[in-house]
Amino acid sequence: MKRVQFEHSPIPYLFVAPQIIIILVFFIWPAAQAVYQSFLLEDAWGLSSQFVWFKNYVDTIGSSSWLQAAGFTIIFSTLVTFLSLSIALLLAVKANEVIHGASTYKTLLMWAYAIAPPVAGLMGNLMFSPLIGDLYKFMNFIGFDFDHKLDPFDAGFVVVLISVWKQVSVNFIFFLSGLQGIPKSVNEAAVMDCRSPTRRFWTITFPLLAPTTFFLMVINITYAFFETFGIIDTTTRGAPGGATNTLVFKVFQDGFRGADIGGSSAQSVVLMLMVLALTVIQFRFIERKIHY
Amino acid sequence: MKLITLLAAGLAGTAGAASAQTEIHWWHAMSGHLGEVVEEIAARYNDSQDEYTLIPTYKGGYEDTMTAGIAAFRAGEQPNLIQIFDAGAATIINAPGATIPVADLMAEHGDGFDPTDYIEGVRYFYADSDGKMIGMPFNSSTPLLYYNKDALAEAGFDAPPSTWEEFEEMAPAIKEAGYEALAQSHSPWIFAENFHSRHNIQMATENNGYDSTDVEILYNNPDLKMHWTKVKEWLDNGWYGFYGREWGDNQDAFVQKKAAMWLGSSGSFGGLQASADFEFGAAYLPYWTSITEEPYGTFIGGAALFTLSGKSDEENAGVADFLDFLTSPDMQYYWHKETGYVPITSAAYELAKSDGYYETTPDAEIGILQLTQPGGEWTKGYRLGYYVQIREVMYKEFDNIFSGQSSVDEAFEAIESESNDLLERFNATYQ
Numbered sequence: 001m002k003r004v005q006f007e008h009s010p011i012p013y014l015f016v017a018p019q020i021i022i023i024l025v026f027f028i029w030p031a032a033q034a035v036y037q038s039f040l041l042e043d044a045w046g047l048s049s050q051f052v053w054f055k056n057y058v059d060t061i062g063s064s065s066w067l068q069a070a071g072f073t074i075i076f077s078t079l080v081t082f083l084s085l086s087i088a089l090l091l092a093v094k095a096n097e098v099i100h101g102a103s104t105y106k107t108l109l110m111w112a113y114a115i116a117p118p119v120a121g122l123m124g125n126l127m128f129s130p131l132i133g134d135l136y137k138f139m140n141f142i143g144f145d146f147d148h149k150l151d152p153f154d155a156g157f158v159v160v161l162i163s164v165w166k167q168v169s170v171n172f173i174f175f176l177s178g179l180q181g182i183p184k185s186v187n188e189a190a191v192m193d194c195r196s197p198t199r200r201f202w203t204i205t206f207p208l209l210a211p212t213t214f215f216l217m218v219i220n221i222t223y224a225f226f227e228t229f230g231i232i233d234t235t236t237r238g239a240p241g242g243a244t245n246t247l248v249f250k251v252f253q254d255g256f257r258g259a260d261i262g263g264s265s266a267q268s269v270v271l272m273l274m275v276l277a278l279t280v281i282q283f284r285f286i287e288r289k290i291h292y
Numbered sequence: 293m294k295l296i297t298l299l300a301a302g303l304a305g306t307a308g309a310a311s312a313q314t315e316i317h318w319w320h321a322m323s324g325h326l327g328e329v330v331e332e333i334a335a336r337y338n339d340s341q342d343e344y345t346l347i348p349t350y351k352g353g354y355e356d357t358m359t360a361g362i363a364a365f366r367a368g369e370q371p372n373l374i375q376i377f378d379a380g381a382a383t384i385i386n387a388p389g390a391t392i393p394v395a396d397l398m399a400e401h402g403d404g405f406d407p408t409d410y411i412e413g414v415r416y417f418y419a420d421s422d423g424k425m426i427g428m429p430f431n432s433s434t435p436l437l438y439y440n441k442d443a444l445a446e447a448g449f450d451a452p453p454s455t456w457e458e459f460e461e462m463a464p465a466i467k468e469a470g471y472e473a474l475a476q477s478h479s480p481w482i483f484a485e486n487f488h489s490r491h492n493i494q495m496a497t498e499n500n501g502y503d504s505t506d507v508e509i510l511y512n513n514p515d516l517k518m519h520w521t522k523v524k525e526w527l528d529n530g531w532y533g534f535y536g537r538e539w540g541d542n543q544d545a546f547v548q549k550k551a552a553m554w555l556g557s558s559g560s561f562g563g564l565q566a567s568a569d570f571e572f573g574a575a576y577l578p579y580w581t582s583i584t585e586e587p588y589g590t591f592i593g594g595a596a597l598f599t600l601s602g603k604s605d606e607e608n609a610g611v612a613d614f615l616d617f618l619t620s621p622d623m624q625y626y627w628h629k630e631t632g633y634v635p636i637t638s639a640a641y642e643l644a645k646s647d648g649y650y651e652t653t654p655d656a657e658i659g660i661l662q663l664t665q666p667g668g669e670w671t672k673g674y675r676l677g678y679y680v681q682i683r684e685v686m687y688k689e690f691d692n693i694f695s696g697q698s699s700v701d702e703a704f705e706a707i708e709s710e711s712n713d714l715l716e717r718f719n720a721t722y723q
Contacts, residue, residue, distance in 0.1 A: 130541075149535060150695040239536060239537050239687065239691055256356075258678055258680040259383050
């Protein structure tokens with residue numbers, strides 16, 4: 001068998017080089033540094049260091065505060081992903097059906113899209129302030145004994161609410177454009193066979209939206225894991241009693257506040273592996289069921 | 293790590309500017325009014341001589357400043373002088389070679405260094421176990437009780453409590469008058485660290501951590517547990533207002549007249565004067581007569597200035613020159629008056645007295661008087677590694693006490709074991 005040989009030109013490599021360099025400098029190199037640091041006990045100033053194998057992993061990941069943060073991160077991420085996707089989907093389907101004033105609805109629903117997580121957190125913090133917060137007063141007015149400074153459940157409610165609120169409009173935009181990409185004729189044909197709009201939604205629209213939903217799920221899990229840092233940092237900072245501490249916030253606290261570089265690196269490596277595993281699972285088991 | 297590297301890369305750009313005068317870079321954590329005073333001090337220093345240019349840079353809160361300094365140091369782009377707070381002191385002092393002890397620096401470049409020039413309360417906190425000063429105390433504060441005079445008058449009192457026993461007697465009447473009796477900012481600082489100093493109780497083994505990093509914390513002691521059992525009772529009785537762990541939220545409760553009294557810092561004085569629309573006074577931190585008949589002085593809080601190593605002799609001489617200027621009675625008096633932080637030298641304190649400052653503003657003297665109250669064996673300070681994390685553990689467990697999730701005993705067992713794990717890690721790292 002004769003193999004065809006092409007002339008190799010350096011030009012394609014030249015074109016991908018900027019991207020490769022960016023990935024190397026901003027991802028691969030720091031990630032490798034974190035892995036390296038996670039095996040060291042090094043003083044913060046870098047004046048002395050010793051190789052300690054897995055001591056950092058055993059010390060930090062075995063600690064009760066890490067386990068608590070891991071537990072909360074899983075519950076929090078599940079809730080934020082599920083709620084922000086389902087609320088956004090509901091709003092997108094309803095907004096898509098509106099005929100009069102549709103653009104007003106859509107604009108209003110997209111409004112919060114550009115708000116950065118720390119800003120959302122600051123606004124939420126003001127609204128839930130025990131001294132001046134309207135939402136805090138409202139929750140107590142309608143009969144809840146609401147005190148997110150002391151009650152872990154209430155504190156969890158506050159951070160989930162703010163995180164979901166901030167993310168709904170992002171998801172809304174994607175769902176809406178996904179819905180608009182579904183040909184009208186498909187739905188019209190389905191009307192012939194099935195009169196129930198709910199049933200039509202689950203059998204026709206939802207499967208056709210699956211690629212969008214899958215994409216958003218990956219994005220939202222990453223959001224809940226990492227980007228909500230800004231919300232936690234500006235609201236509860238892990239309180240009360242560490243009940244709203246997330247893994248990424250703990251990495252920050254130990255490394256950037258407490259100057260424990262080895263321990264914080266070990267935690268970030270574990271976090272990296274968790275998200276990697278999650279992404280692999282998503283692509284292997286869920287993406288198979290999706291038809292583009 | 294990624295951020296540290298980026299941070300350092302960013303700093304490399306700013307630190308290299310050249311000029312005829314020797315530049316001295318000073319990274320600090322003073323914002324708002326305090327930051328303006330720092331700028332003013334720098335301006336006055338630069339006007340006073342033409343050999344050096346002092347460039348102060350605000351780097352965020354205490355932790356942010358320390359992290360920025362660490363990142364810069366690792367990249368070889370460190371400032372000459374950095375402000376490091378009490379809880380971070382062990383991180384810099386225990387890393388040999390990171391800092392030039394201020395006593396050595398002044399001996400080499402200045403007119404020498406005499407620790408007895410400094411008031412007693414600040415003399416040892418940033419020193420090593422032999423009493424050699426490592427960091428120059430800068431913004432030194434101490435916890436005080438602030439009280440709303442109108443609120444206490446409404447409840448029928450004309451003076452604040454001086455002991456916690458008195459507080460318990462007064463609290464019901466204050467509640468009756470429609471106030472929470474007490475709020476507090478920074479419970480680890482006031483209700484743990486200074487609790488030990490106020491009652492002269494040992495806080496950690498190895499001379500409160502000064503003699504070694506191989507140390508164990510002694511927070512799980514009956515006196516502190518008794519105190520927290522009481523605090524929980526106060527909360528349940530509606531005598532104690534808890535507004536979360538943020539400093540400002542609890543101070544706001546006092547400013548907005550929800551709480552009649554507030555435990556804060558002597559450095560809060562200036563801020564309160566600007567924000568409170570009622571007459572308030574400052575008083576000593578109360579103590580338990582059941583633990584000690586007479587109270588002992590408190591620790592200083594706040595931060596110190598550390599000279600980072602790896603700089604030229606010329607720049608180090610500049611740092612020494614500036615520290616000389618900063619500790620002069622005039623500058624200390626100015627700093628004291630503007631901010632409420634205590635003057636750190638006896639000469640500056642004498643100047644404030646002879647100037648009649650305390651006759652017009654007697655409350656401004658309370659902090660320094662408290663610091664100069666009789667010292668005991670355990671009132672010099674503490675030196676504990678990863679103390680930032682230990683404070684986090686305390687915040688966490690104090691929340692659990694308040695919410696009823698843990699009993700006081702359980703909470704202090706958790707504080708003890710988690711703190712000792714952290715201290716063990718620190719000892720393994722900084723041996």
